[in-house]
Amino acid sequence: MKKVFHNNINPYVQYMYSYPHKTAYRALAGISLRDYARVMAGKGHGLYLHVPFCQGKCGYCNLFSVTGQGTEAFDQYLDGVERQCGQYKEILTPYETEFSELTIGGGTPLLLSEDQLDRIFGLIEASFVMEKDREIGVETAPNQTTFEKLGILKQAGVTRVSMGIQSFSDEELEALGRKHRAKRAMEALELLKCMDFPCINVDFIYGIPGQTVDSLLESLQKALCFEPDEIFLYPLYIKHGAGLVHSKTAPDWQCAYEQYQNAARFLHAAGFRQDSMRRFVKKKRPRNFSECGFGTSLALGCGGRSYLGNLHFCTPYAITRETCLKQLEEFEHTKDFSVISHGIVLSKEEMRRRYVIRHLLIRPGLPLNQYKKHFGSWALEDFPVLKEWIQQGFVQIQQSDGIRDSEDFLTLTELGTGFSDYLGPVLISDNVRERMKEWDEIHESFGNLVSGEPEKL
Ligand code: SF4
Structure with a gap:
């Protein structure tokens, strides 16, 4: 067998998007957002809105998202977000907080109607101060990307649109349990190009059962025809609670690593700078450098995380439809959004x-x-x-x-x-590892470590 890996080490243990992982969070008592609001004084903070609704659950997804919800459910959720925005506004105003970045992620934010999208941008504008040269990013999926909805994003000053394409092979999309097909992804990308957003990002996955180096490169080649500014290339992880965890085909990390090496070489040759294992950026674009160890970010809605100094918090990590729905209901009935009841205070x-x-x-x-x-x-x-x-x-x-x-x-x-x-x-500490292990043991009925697309902020 061709040796494509180093010292027989499995390169795919865990995606460390953030630290610590949400499974290390626990119930907190006696903490109020008011006690930490000073961390958000002045400029340079991030704002994140989680829209936890999707058309269908992808086979590798363990993110906080539910399917089968309609307009009424979306409205109820936005009612909760509106009340949350009002309370956060009241708390932050004395600190003259200004946000340099807004991200609307999910889930699939563009599953919402045009009116609901308008409502979101109106709410944010009425509740928070954004810096003049702020970045606004929105995540989308091919089936939900329409001319009208992109028009709303354009009008709202969105600077970055990120689309989860994952593959241009229908067989691979089928294996992933994605709802869209390659033709629709092409059409959606064409629409995106017409709108001339400052930054277009596309996500792809490798290590898909049945995928080859050639089919991966073919997908990337097709993506390049649309001149994306960034490409994120994710290895397929199947972790806690994802549908594919019961699939008979175990991911082959040696094949995945070979695909990664070939894809990285291909993208370097096509003029992309590699900023991390997953992120490839057109060389002409400036490198975004931030104090990412200490950056502050406030999450709106249910399922996103907030980082305020050494306090990280979010709603309890939920992966089943039942637990996600329960948390959505709790969120929608929350009276006091300043109470922080789940998270971790870092030493x-x-x-x-x-x-x-x-x-x-x-x-x-x-x-x-x-x-x-x-x-x-x-x-x-x-x-x-x-x-x-x-x-x-x-x-x-x-x-x-x-x-x-x-x-x-x-x-x-x-x-x-x-x-x-x-x-x-x-680099995970013993304490955090212990907490994660404890969570895994309690939730082991969901199957072995599963997951896919990265955890979001
Ligand atoms: S991977 Fe993305 S689009 Fe698919 S179910 Fe999860 S959140 Fe929704």
Whole structure:
């Protein structure tokens, strides 16, 4: 067999989109948003609205989303969001909070009607102050992408539209349990192109049963015809509660890694810069560099997470239709949205880990001097495993990369980038690992670790 992997390590352990994982969150008592609102003083914060409705449940999905809901259910949800916005506005106004970024994700936000989409943008505008050069991103799916709805996004000043295409092969879409087909995805992309949004992102998946290197490259080649600004390439994970967990075909990580290597080479040759294992960006676009270890983000609706300093919170992690619906009902009946009843308060040690994980896995990497400035110690001393990774060729120390003067970054090598989902989980603390394990054991009736598209903010 052709050796395409490194030291027989499985590169696909877990996607560390954020840290800690929601399964490490627990019930909290005596915490109010009012006590943390000062963290959101002034500019530079993120706002996220979760729209937890989809046309059908994809086979790999373990996100907070439900199917089979109609206009009335959507209206009820937006009534809850409206009351939440009103309370958050009252809490944040004294701190002169301004948001630099709004993301509307899900679920499938464009499943809502045109009037409901209008209502969302009106609500946000009436409740929050957005910075002048703010970014607004919206996620969509091919079946829900219509000319009229894109017109509403355009009018609202949306700067980034992200569409989950996953594959241009109908057989692969079928294997994933996606509702759309390749022809519809092409039509939706054509519509998106006509609207001339500043940034179009398309998501693809590799490691799909039946997928080959050739079929993956064919999908990417078709995507390039539409000149996307960004491409996200996700390995297929089948984790907690996803429909495909009972599928007889176990994912073959060796095949998946070979597909990844070929796709990365293909996209580099096509003029894409690789900012992380998943994110490929057209070289001409500036690199978005933020203090991602400490960034603040406030979530609206049910199922999204908020990050306010060392406090992370959200509604309890739900993966079955039944538990999602129960939480939606609770959300819609919530009277006081300032009460924070589920989440985690991170210790200083966990904040260090978060900082390392959030920076190391994204280019330009972990800023070593900044780390010292924040925490008073050196990252390589605090996390000796980083030194081992230098020796093993996963990471290297590099000069500023033109982003910051006189900064040394610990940056993933090409090998390390491909092994991000192996390296990230190694950095999980014993305490968080224990909590995640406990959650898995309680919920093991949902099957082995399942999942697919990444967790969203
Ligand atoms: S993967 Fe996305 S589109 Fe599919 S069910 Fe989950 S949230 Fe909905």
